[in-house]
Amino acid sequence: MEKITEYFGSMVFDERVMKATLSEKVYKSLKRTIDRSTPLDISVANAVAAAMKDWAIEKGATHYTHWFQPMTGVTAEKHDSFITPAPDGRVIMEFSGKELVKGEPDASSFPSGGLRATFEARGYTAWDPTSYAFIKDGTLYIPTAFCSYTGEALDKKVPLLRSMEAINKQAMRVLKLFGNEGVRSVRTSVGPEQEYFLVDREMWKKRKDLVMTGRTLFGAMPPKGQEMEDHYFGSIKTRVAEYMADLDKELWKLGILAKTKHNEVAPAQHELAPIYKTTNIAADHNQLTMEVMKKVAERHGLVCLLHEKPFEGVNGSGKHNNWSISTDTGVNLLSPGETPYENAQFLLFLAAVIKAVDDYQDLLRLSVATAGNDHRLGANEAPPAIISIFLGDELTAILEAIENDKPYGGTAKEKMKLGVDVLPQFSKDTTDRNRTSPFAFTGNKFEFRMLGSSNSISCANIHLNAAVAEVLKQFADKLEGAKDFNKSLHDLIKKTIKDHKRIIFNGNGYDDSWVKEAEKRGLSNLRTTADCMPKICDKKNVDMLISHGIFTEAEIYSRCDIMLENYVKSVNIEAQTMVDMARKEIIPAVAKFAADTASAVAVKKSVSKAACKYETKLVEELSVLIDKMDEATTELEGTVSKLKTSGAITKESEYVRDKMIPAMDKLRAAADKAETMTAEDYYPFPAYDKLLFGV
Numbered sequence: 001m002e003k004i005t006e007y008f009g010s011m012v013f014d015e016r017v018m019k020a021t022l023s024e025k026v027y028k029s030l031k032r033t034i035d036r037s038t039p040l041d042i043s044v045a046n047a048v049a050a051a052m053k054d055w056a057i058e059k060g061a062t063h064y065t066h067w068f069q070p071m072t073g074v075t076a077e078k079h080d081s082f083i084t085p086a087p088d089g090r091v092i093m094e095f096s097g098k099e100l101v102k103g104e105p106d107a108s109s110f111p112s113g114g115l116r117a118t119f120e121a122r123g124y125t126a127w128d129p130t131s132y133a134f135i136k137d138g139t140l141y142i143p144t145a146f147c148s149y150t151g152e153a154l155d156k157k158v159p160l161l162r163s164m165e166a167i168n169k170q171a172m173r174v175l176k177l178f179g180n181e182g183v184r185s186v187r188t189s190v191g192p193e194q195e196y197f198l199v200d201r202e203m204w205k206k207r208k209d210l211v212m213t214g215r216t217l218f219g220a221m222p223p224k225g226q227e228m229e230d231h232y233f234g235s236i237k238t239r240v241a242e243y244m245a246d247l248d249k250e251l252w253k254l255g256i257l258a259k260t261k262h263n264e265v266a267p268a269q270h271e272l273a274p275i276y277k278t279t280n281i282a283a284d285h286n287q288l289t290m291e292v293m294k295k296v297a298e299r300h301g302l303v304c305l306l307h308e309k310p311f312e313g314v315n316g317s318g319k320h321n322n323w324s325i326s327t328d329t330g331v332n333l334l335s336p337g338e339t340p341y342e343n344a345q346f347l348l349f350l351a352a353v354i355k356a357v358d359d360y361q362d363l364l365r366l367s368v369a370t371a372g373n374d375h376r377l378g379a380n381e382a383p384p385a386i387i388s389i390f391l392g393d394e395l396t397a398i399l400e401a402i403e404n405d406k407p408y409g410g411t412a413k414e415k416m417k418l419g420v421d422v423l424p425q426f427s428k429d430t431t432d433r434n435r436t437s438p439f440a441f442t443g444n445k446f447e448f449r450m451l452g453s454s455n456s457i458s459c460a461n462i463h464l465n466a467a468v469a470e471v472l473k474q475f476a477d478k479l480e481g482a483k484d485f486n487k488s489l490h491d492l493i494k495k496t497i498k499d500h501k502r503i504i505f506n507g508n509g510y511d512d513s514w515v516k517e518a519e520k521r522g523l524s525n526l527r528t529t530a531d532c533m534p535k536i537c538d539k540k541n542v543d544m545l546i547s548h549g550i551f552t553e554a555e556i557y558s559r560c561d562i563m564l565e566n567y568v569k570s571v572n573i574e575a576q577t578m579v580d581m582a583r584k585e586i587i588p589a590v591a592k593f594a595a596d597t598a599s600a601v602a603v604k605k606s607v608s609k610a611a612c613k614y615e616t617k618l619v620e621e622l623s624v625l626i627d628k629m630d631e632a633t634t635e636l637e638g639t640v641s642k643l644k645t646s647g648a649i650t651k652e653s654e655y656v657r658d659k660m661i662p663a664m665d666k667l668r669a670a671a672d673k674a675e676t677m678t679a680e681d682y683y684p685f686p687a688y689d690k691l692l693f694g695v
């Protein structure tokens with residue numbers, strides 16, 4: 001067997017390959033660009049391109065592609081081969097620095113939310129040298145950012161890189177105040193835990209809803225759901241284990257640090273967690289992971305479902321965004337330190353995150369909003385749509401002590417003085433036990449748990465980085481002018497805790513009482529995409545995002561439109577799929593079963609005196625349900641046909657929320673009831689028990 005250490009990263013143009021294939025001068029120059037974002041010289045680009053091409057061809061690649069992340073949520077690629085005709089009729093393989101650095105895909109078929117109308121239709125892709133190029137399926141992939149010709153971002157990478165720069169800039173100001181010599185940059189890191197479902201491919205093919213929309217639009221709960229909780233961390237079935245092994249190998253070849261795999265709470269649900277990386281690389285790797293997950297599933301006769309809610313009544317899938325900030329010298333700024341000064345610095349960064357999350361609840365909520373994720377956040381499932389922070393009892397007690405000028409712990413007599421006292425030790429192990437919190441401190445990082453399993457992690461991190469950058473800026477503005485640094489620092493932390501402690505909640509986030517309590521605290525509860533998305537255009541948010549150079553005003557409005565359009569389109573496709581399935585599959589199947597039963601009654605009655613009470617009642621009830629389904633289908637068809645007349649995109653999204661989704665629920669309720677009364681042989685597609693326990 002091949003050794004992992006040998007094939008890990010074998011398809012990646014990483015440091016090792018760079019060192020081996022580039023001249024020292026070119027390598028150093030490229031490294032400078034990677035580490036410090038200095039502009040790249042064209043002669044360096046040419047040398048890198050040539051080395052990349054030779055390496056890729058040796059690995060069997062024939063094509064290259066600029067790989068980018070348009071607003072569709074998935075990645076895009078256009079493949080060009082390396083071939084160039086030579087005068088003598090042969091071809092030679094060529095790849096120039098210009099081709100490496102810049103690509104020009106036709107931007108017109110990607111969503112731009114009106115940016116195209118005002119700007120040129122053409123866009124360009126620009127190489128992101130901080131994310132390594134790699135080979136997949138015979139093609140050299142070059143991670144790129146995607147912009148319009150006037151420089152407006154058309155993708156998720158550009159604003160992500162901008163947000164990382166914003167937090168770098170502001171965090172550096174704060175670090176300077178604490179006298180951190182030798183720190184040159186600050187970066188955020190992310191480890192995204194990815195949940196997914198696996199279902200059998202043959203069964204999947206029989207369900208139009210799964211094929212068309214990625215989730216089941218009909219389906220009654222099986223007798224056994226996740227009640228037994230025997231799946232969570234349970235032993236992994238052979239077929240799934242083989243899939244996971246294959247997946248790991250493919251990811252490892254691409255240099256992705258897939259680390260942990262286990263079964264999740266729901267049957268057929270699993271999780272994969274990588275080791276954390278710098279945010280933009282983590283984002284690229286997560287997109288790649290999702291693609292590879294789907295592809296490897298095909299080889300195993302499986303389908304990998306990344307939808308947030310493939311099955312009603314069974315836990316949905318999320319993505320936990322483990323986030324931290326650290327210096328290039330290796331200091332995690334969210335890790336409590338050893339000395340009083342380090343502790344004060346930690347508490348300041350902690351306070352910054354607390355304030356950022358409180359001030360920008362709506363931005364965080366809307367950064368994870370999609371039609372699919374609404375099924376988790378807006379419904380009775382983890383985590384709720386209300387944003388709150390879990391800190392754990394010990395850290396909360398420390399903050400309370402600071403806020404109230406009280407001693408912390410049983411033995412301390414003196415009140416806590418920041419910058420002077422050592423922060424009391426608290427055990428990190430106790431911090432991670434609250435699984436219901438949308439934003440939990442887990443010892444040396446925050447875990448943002450509201451992301452949907454199919455979301456790109458970029459949006460969440462753009463808004464999180466931006467919000468924290470803004471608060472760090474406010475802190476730095478204050479502290480830079482302070483006469484007595486220690487006193488100002490103490491006062492600032494104390495005031496921040498006082499002003500923002502409403503966002504801290506260590507209790508059970510699923511509890512109904514929390515919804516009421518949160519309302520009393522003035523926390524927002526934006527249940528659907530239609531509710532939260534327009535908030536990105538609130539003046540407070542627009543001003544903040546513009547001031548840090550994350551987005552231009554036009555970009556913000558266009559993004560809002562694109563996200564609402566995605567919401568409307570997804571639900572509309574679901575509604576149409578439901579109508580189709582109800583009319584062509586479900587109603588005819590139930591009607592046939594009712595008719596056959598009725599005929600059986602007639603036959604039985606002709607030969608015996610039996611009353612046939614059971615069958616008669618069944619036929620009656622089925623007939624009532626068939627009429628209900630028919631009515632509900634007609635109503636749903638009506639909402640589909642009226643959607644376009646409801647007005648601008650915000651109006652359309654409200655129409656979807658208020659009219660279309662309730663109509664879908666009504667049809668589903670009738671159909672699911674009918675399913676439980678119809679003989680299995682008659683039902684046109686595999687039921688939940690087959691899907692959930694069939695692998």
Ligand code: ADP
Pocket residue numbers: 189190191192193273274275276322323324332432442444445
């Ligand atoms: P769990 O949440 O299941 O208990 P862990 O907390 O160990 O598991 O890790 C979850 C994810 O958090 C992993 O992807 C891991 O790499 C990532 N992670 C660990 N430390 C950090 C950090 N300092 N910054 C960002 N992510 C981290």
Ligand code: MG
Pocket residue numbers: 193320447
């Ligand atoms: Mg976790």
